[in-house]
Amino acid sequence: MLDLVTIRARPDLRGAIHAEAFNRLWPAFMLHDPVAALYFETPHFDRYLDTAFAVIDPAEPGRAVGRAFAVPFVSGEFGRDELPDSGWDGVIRWAHEDQALGRRANALSALEITLLPECRGRGASRVVLDAMRRHAGALGHRQLFAPVRPTAKHLEPFTPMAEYVARRTAEGLPADPWMRVHVRAGGEIVKVAPTSMLIAGTLAEWREWVSLPLEASGAVAIPGALSPLWVSVEQDSAVYVEPNVWFRHSVL
Numbered sequence: 001m002l003d004l005v006t007i008r009a010r011p012d013l014r015g016a017i018h019a020e021a022f023n024r025l026w027p028a029f030m031l032h033d034p035v036a037a038l039y040f041e042t043p044h045f046d047r048y049l050d051t052a053f054a055v056i057d058p059a060e061p062g063r064a065v066g067r068a069f070a071v072p073f074v075s076g077e078f079g080r081d082e083l084p085d086s087g088w089d090g091v092i093r094w095a096h097e098d099q100a101l102g103r104r105a106n107a108l109s110a111l112e113i114t115l116l117p118e119c120r121g122r123g124a125s126r127v128v129l130d131a132m133r134r135h136a137g138a139l140g141h142r143q144l145f146a147p148v149r150p151t152a153k154h155l156e157p158f159t160p161m162a163e164y165v166a167r168r169t170a171e172g173l174p175a176d177p178w179m180r181v182h183v184r185a186g187g188e189i190v191k192v193a194p195t196s197m198l199i200a201g202t203l204a205e206w207r208e209w210v211s212l213p214l215e216a217s218g219a220v221a222i223p224g225a226l227s228p229l230w231v232s233v234e235q236d237s238a239v240y241v242e243p244n245v246w247f248r249h250s251v252l
Protein backbone atom coordinates (compact mmCIF):
# COMPACT_ATOMS: atom_id res chain seq x y z
CA MET A 1 0.00 0.00 0.00
CA LEU A 2 1.39 3.41 -0.99
CA ASP A 3 1.85 6.08 1.65
CA LEU A 4 1.87 9.87 1.69
CA VAL A 5 4.63 11.64 3.63
CA THR A 6 5.06 15.37 4.08
CA ILE A 7 8.20 17.12 2.92
CA ARG A 8 8.42 18.52 6.48
CA ALA A 9 8.85 14.95 7.74
CA ARG A 10 10.96 13.80 4.78
CA PRO A 11 13.04 16.79 3.56
CA ASP A 12 15.32 14.30 1.79
CA LEU A 13 12.52 13.81 -0.80
CA ARG A 14 12.14 17.53 -1.60
CA GLY A 15 14.42 17.32 -4.64
CA ALA A 16 12.76 14.11 -5.85
CA ILE A 17 9.24 15.58 -6.04
CA HIS A 18 10.51 18.56 -8.04
CA ALA A 19 12.58 16.39 -10.36
CA GLU A 20 12.33 16.46 -14.14
CA ALA A 21 10.91 12.91 -13.95
CA PHE A 22 7.66 14.46 -12.66
CA ASN A 23 7.70 17.75 -14.59
CA ARG A 24 7.96 15.95 -17.91
CA LEU A 25 4.72 14.08 -17.17
CA TRP A 26 2.93 17.41 -17.74
CA PRO A 27 2.51 19.18 -21.11
CA ALA A 28 5.39 21.71 -21.33
CA PHE A 29 3.05 24.73 -21.52
CA MET A 30 1.56 23.82 -18.12
CA LEU A 31 4.87 24.72 -16.49
CA HIS A 32 4.46 28.38 -17.55
CA ASP A 33 1.59 29.53 -15.34
CA PRO A 34 3.16 32.53 -13.55
CA VAL A 35 1.01 32.07 -10.42
CA ALA A 36 2.70 28.71 -9.74
CA ALA A 37 5.82 30.54 -8.51
CA LEU A 38 3.87 31.84 -5.47
CA TYR A 39 3.66 28.26 -4.21
CA PHE A 40 6.44 26.27 -5.82
CA GLU A 41 9.41 28.64 -5.77
CA THR A 42 11.73 29.45 -2.90
CA PRO A 43 11.09 31.04 -0.45
CA HIS A 44 7.30 30.51 -0.79
CA PHE A 45 7.52 26.72 -0.90
CA ASP A 46 9.20 26.69 2.53
CA ARG A 47 5.82 27.72 4.02
CA TYR A 48 4.02 24.74 2.53
CA LEU A 49 6.15 21.83 3.75
CA ASP A 50 3.28 20.40 5.83
CA THR A 51 1.03 20.14 2.76
CA ALA A 52 3.53 19.10 0.07
CA PHE A 53 3.85 15.35 -0.13
CA ALA A 54 5.85 12.53 -1.62
CA VAL A 55 4.04 9.29 -2.41
CA ILE A 56 6.21 6.40 -1.31
CA ASP A 57 6.09 2.65 -1.48
CA PRO A 58 7.01 1.46 2.06
CA ALA A 59 9.05 -1.33 0.47
CA GLU A 60 11.28 1.34 -1.11
CA PRO A 61 10.89 4.42 1.14
CA GLY A 62 13.85 6.36 -0.31
CA ARG A 63 12.12 6.92 -3.63
CA ALA A 64 9.12 9.08 -4.58
CA VAL A 65 6.69 7.22 -6.86
CA GLY A 66 4.30 10.14 -6.85
CA ARG A 67 3.80 13.63 -5.53
CA ALA A 68 0.91 15.64 -4.20
CA PHE A 69 0.54 19.29 -3.31
CA ALA A 70 -2.05 21.19 -1.30
CA VAL A 71 -2.34 24.72 0.04
CA PRO A 72 -3.97 25.95 3.29
CA PHE A 73 -6.18 29.04 2.92
CA VAL A 74 -8.99 30.97 4.60
CA SER A 75 -12.41 29.94 3.29
CA GLY A 76 -15.71 31.75 3.89
CA GLU A 77 -14.29 35.04 5.25
CA PHE A 78 -12.95 38.29 3.76
CA GLY A 79 -15.50 38.22 0.93
CA ARG A 80 -14.67 34.65 0.06
CA ASP A 81 -18.24 33.37 0.19
CA GLU A 82 -17.62 31.20 -2.83
CA LEU A 83 -14.63 29.33 -4.12
CA PRO A 84 -12.81 31.41 -6.73
CA ASP A 85 -13.79 31.15 -10.39
CA SER A 86 -10.05 31.47 -10.92
CA GLY A 87 -9.63 27.97 -9.35
CA TRP A 88 -6.02 26.83 -9.08
CA ASP A 89 -4.50 30.28 -9.67
CA GLY A 90 -7.06 31.93 -7.40
CA VAL A 91 -6.57 29.68 -4.39
CA ILE A 92 -2.78 30.00 -4.60
CA ARG A 93 -3.17 33.80 -4.62
CA TRP A 94 -5.57 33.66 -1.66
CA ALA A 95 -3.15 31.48 0.29
CA HIS A 96 -0.27 33.82 -0.54
CA GLU A 97 -2.30 36.81 0.71
CA ASP A 98 -3.26 34.87 3.88
CA GLN A 99 0.39 34.09 4.57
CA ALA A 100 1.43 37.72 4.03
CA LEU A 101 -1.30 38.99 6.40
CA GLY A 102 -0.75 36.30 9.02
CA ARG A 103 -4.27 34.87 8.76
CA ARG A 104 -5.02 31.44 10.16
CA ALA A 105 -6.14 29.01 7.43
CA ASN A 106 -9.31 26.97 7.96
CA ALA A 107 -9.36 24.89 4.77
CA LEU A 108 -7.03 23.03 2.49
CA SER A 109 -7.09 22.92 -1.30
CA ALA A 110 -5.40 20.14 -3.22
CA LEU A 111 -3.34 21.44 -6.14
CA GLU A 112 -2.02 18.28 -7.76
CA ILE A 113 -1.73 14.52 -7.47
CA THR A 114 0.70 12.88 -9.89
CA LEU A 115 1.77 9.27 -9.95
CA LEU A 116 4.61 7.84 -12.01
CA PRO A 117 3.09 5.94 -14.97
CA GLU A 118 4.10 2.53 -13.55
CA CYS A 119 1.94 3.18 -10.46
CA ARG A 120 -1.19 4.20 -12.33
CA GLY A 121 -4.26 2.19 -13.22
CA ARG A 122 -4.55 0.17 -10.01
CA GLY A 123 -6.54 2.42 -7.74
CA ALA A 124 -3.58 4.14 -6.06
CA SER A 125 -5.05 7.60 -6.66
CA ARG A 126 -7.84 6.93 -4.16
CA VAL A 127 -5.27 5.92 -1.54
CA VAL A 128 -3.45 9.21 -2.10
CA LEU A 129 -6.66 11.27 -2.06
CA ASP A 130 -7.80 9.67 1.21
CA ALA A 131 -4.36 10.20 2.75
CA MET A 132 -4.61 13.86 1.81
CA ARG A 133 -8.05 14.03 3.49
CA ARG A 134 -6.49 12.50 6.62
CA HIS A 135 -3.67 15.07 6.60
CA ALA A 136 -6.24 17.88 6.20
CA GLY A 137 -8.11 16.57 9.26
CA ALA A 138 -4.90 16.18 11.27
CA LEU A 139 -4.01 19.81 10.52
CA GLY A 140 -7.35 20.85 11.99
CA HIS A 141 -9.11 21.75 8.73
CA ARG A 142 -12.75 20.87 8.25
CA GLN A 143 -12.77 20.63 4.47
CA LEU A 144 -10.56 19.66 1.60
CA PHE A 145 -11.28 21.38 -1.70
CA ALA A 146 -9.74 20.59 -5.09
CA PRO A 147 -9.76 22.39 -8.45
CA VAL A 148 -9.81 19.10 -10.34
CA ARG A 149 -8.28 18.75 -13.81
CA PRO A 150 -10.41 16.03 -15.47
CA THR A 151 -7.95 13.60 -17.03
CA ALA A 152 -9.86 12.81 -20.24
CA LYS A 153 -11.03 16.36 -21.05
CA HIS A 154 -7.98 16.98 -23.25
CA LEU A 155 -9.47 14.53 -25.77
CA GLU A 156 -12.20 17.08 -26.56
CA PRO A 157 -10.90 20.60 -25.89
CA PHE A 158 -13.79 22.33 -27.68
CA THR A 159 -16.50 20.79 -25.48
CA PRO A 160 -17.67 23.33 -22.86
CA MET A 161 -16.52 22.21 -19.41
CA ALA A 162 -20.05 22.51 -17.96
CA GLU A 163 -21.34 20.06 -20.60
CA TYR A 164 -18.41 17.69 -20.00
CA VAL A 165 -18.90 17.73 -16.22
CA ALA A 166 -22.57 16.81 -16.58
CA ARG A 167 -21.85 13.60 -18.51
CA ARG A 168 -22.59 10.42 -16.58
CA THR A 169 -21.96 6.70 -16.96
CA ALA A 170 -24.86 4.21 -16.88
CA GLU A 171 -24.27 3.94 -13.10
CA GLY A 172 -24.72 7.70 -12.70
CA LEU A 173 -21.03 8.42 -12.04
CA PRO A 174 -19.04 11.10 -13.90
CA ALA A 175 -17.90 9.95 -17.34
CA ASP A 176 -14.45 11.36 -16.64
CA PRO A 177 -12.20 8.80 -14.83
CA TRP A 178 -10.50 11.26 -12.45
CA MET A 179 -13.76 12.97 -11.51
CA ARG A 180 -15.13 9.48 -10.86
CA VAL A 181 -12.37 8.84 -8.30
CA HIS A 182 -13.34 12.06 -6.50
CA VAL A 183 -17.06 11.23 -6.51
CA ARG A 184 -16.48 7.65 -5.31
CA ALA A 185 -14.43 9.11 -2.45
CA GLY A 186 -17.51 11.11 -1.43
CA GLY A 187 -16.50 14.37 -3.11
CA GLU A 188 -19.19 16.81 -4.23
CA ILE A 189 -18.92 18.95 -7.34
CA VAL A 190 -19.19 22.61 -6.31
CA LYS A 191 -18.86 24.38 -9.66
CA VAL A 192 -16.74 24.85 -12.74
CA ALA A 193 -13.75 27.19 -12.28
CA PRO A 194 -13.70 28.72 -15.78
CA THR A 195 -10.39 30.59 -15.42
CA SER A 196 -8.43 28.17 -13.24
CA MET A 197 -5.08 28.65 -14.97
CA LEU A 198 -4.06 31.51 -17.25
CA ILE A 199 -0.99 30.97 -19.37
CA ALA A 200 0.02 33.74 -21.79
CA GLY A 201 3.04 34.00 -24.04
CA THR A 202 4.43 35.34 -27.28
CA LEU A 203 3.95 33.18 -30.34
CA ALA A 204 7.66 32.30 -30.22
CA GLU A 205 7.21 31.00 -26.65
CA TRP A 206 4.07 29.06 -27.51
CA ARG A 207 5.70 27.52 -30.61
CA GLU A 208 8.48 26.24 -28.36
CA TRP A 209 6.06 24.93 -25.71
CA VAL A 210 3.70 23.10 -28.09
CA SER A 211 5.90 22.40 -31.16
CA LEU A 212 3.23 23.68 -33.55
CA PRO A 213 3.59 26.41 -36.23
CA LEU A 214 0.62 28.53 -34.92
CA GLU A 215 0.42 30.44 -38.19
CA ALA A 216 -3.27 31.41 -38.10
CA SER A 217 -5.29 33.44 -35.60
CA GLY A 218 -8.16 31.79 -33.75
CA ALA A 219 -8.89 28.93 -31.40
CA VAL A 220 -6.44 26.06 -31.79
CA ALA A 221 -6.44 22.60 -30.18
CA ILE A 222 -3.07 21.83 -28.59
CA PRO A 223 -2.02 18.46 -27.13
CA GLY A 224 -2.80 18.07 -23.42
CA ALA A 225 -4.98 21.20 -23.16
CA LEU A 226 -8.52 21.09 -21.75
CA SER A 227 -9.69 24.05 -23.83
CA PRO A 228 -8.42 25.72 -27.01
CA LEU A 229 -5.44 28.06 -27.18
CA TRP A 230 -6.43 31.56 -28.39
CA VAL A 231 -3.88 32.67 -30.96
CA SER A 232 -3.46 36.21 -32.33
CA VAL A 233 -0.94 36.38 -35.14
CA GLU A 234 -1.65 40.12 -35.43
CA GLN A 235 -0.69 40.74 -31.79
CA ASP A 236 2.08 38.10 -31.75
CA SER A 237 0.64 36.43 -28.63
CA ALA A 238 -1.50 33.52 -27.47
CA VAL A 239 -3.36 32.79 -24.26
CA TYR A 240 -4.62 29.57 -22.70
CA VAL A 241 -7.44 29.70 -20.15
CA GLU A 242 -7.86 26.34 -18.44
CA PRO A 243 -11.19 25.43 -16.84
CA ASN A 244 -11.13 23.08 -13.85
CA VAL A 245 -13.86 21.69 -11.57
CA TRP A 246 -14.10 22.57 -7.88
CA PHE A 247 -14.74 19.58 -5.61
CA ARG A 248 -15.43 19.60 -1.89
CA HIS A 249 -14.41 16.65 0.32
CA SER A 250 -14.97 15.95 3.96
CA VAL A 251 -11.80 15.26 5.93
CA LEU A 252 -10.94 11.95 7.57
Ligand SMILES: CC(C)(COP(=O)(O)OP(=O)(O)OC[C@H]1O[C@@H](n2cnc3c(N)ncnc32)[C@H](O)[C@@H]1OP(=O)(O)O)[C@@H](O)C(=O)NCCC(=O)NCCS
Binding pocket: 025, 111, 112, 113, 114, 115, 116, 119, 120, 121, 122, 123, 124, 125, 126, 148, 149, 151, 177, 178, 180, 181
Ligand atom coordinates in the same frame (compact mmCIF):
# COMPACT_ATOMS: atom_id res chain seq x y z
C1 LIG B 1 -4.83 11.15 -12.25
C2 LIG B 1 -4.03 10.00 -11.64
C3 LIG B 1 -3.45 10.45 -10.30
C4 LIG B 1 -5.01 8.83 -11.45
O1 LIG B 1 -4.33 7.82 -10.80
P1 LIG B 1 -4.54 6.24 -11.04
O2 LIG B 1 -4.04 5.57 -9.80
O3 LIG B 1 -3.96 5.85 -12.33
O4 LIG B 1 -6.11 6.11 -11.14
P2 LIG B 1 -6.92 4.84 -10.79
O5 LIG B 1 -6.14 3.59 -11.04
O6 LIG B 1 -7.47 5.05 -9.42
O7 LIG B 1 -8.08 4.92 -11.86
C5 LIG B 1 -9.07 5.86 -11.76
C6 LIG B 1 -10.03 5.69 -12.88
O8 LIG B 1 -9.36 5.98 -14.10
C7 LIG B 1 -9.45 4.90 -15.00
N1 LIG B 1 -8.23 4.89 -15.78
C8 LIG B 1 -6.99 4.58 -15.35
N2 LIG B 1 -6.12 4.73 -16.36
C9 LIG B 1 -6.84 5.16 -17.43
C10 LIG B 1 -6.52 5.51 -18.77
N3 LIG B 1 -5.28 5.44 -19.22
N4 LIG B 1 -7.51 5.92 -19.58
C11 LIG B 1 -8.79 6.01 -19.14
N5 LIG B 1 -9.15 5.69 -17.88
C12 LIG B 1 -8.18 5.28 -17.05
C13 LIG B 1 -9.61 3.69 -14.12
O9 LIG B 1 -10.24 2.64 -14.80
C14 LIG B 1 -10.49 4.24 -13.02
O10 LIG B 1 -11.81 4.33 -13.49
P3 LIG B 1 -12.97 3.40 -12.88
O11 LIG B 1 -13.74 4.37 -12.06
O12 LIG B 1 -13.73 2.96 -14.03
O13 LIG B 1 -12.32 2.31 -12.11
C15 LIG B 1 -2.89 9.52 -12.58
O14 LIG B 1 -3.45 9.10 -13.79
C16 LIG B 1 -1.86 10.62 -12.87
O15 LIG B 1 -0.90 10.78 -12.13
N6 LIG B 1 -2.06 11.36 -13.98
C17 LIG B 1 -1.17 12.45 -14.39
C18 LIG B 1 -1.33 13.67 -13.53
C19 LIG B 1 -2.75 14.16 -13.46
O16 LIG B 1 -3.41 14.37 -14.48
N7 LIG B 1 -3.24 14.39 -12.24
C20 LIG B 1 -4.61 14.86 -12.03
C21 LIG B 1 -4.74 16.31 -12.09
S1 LIG B 1 -3.92 17.07 -10.72
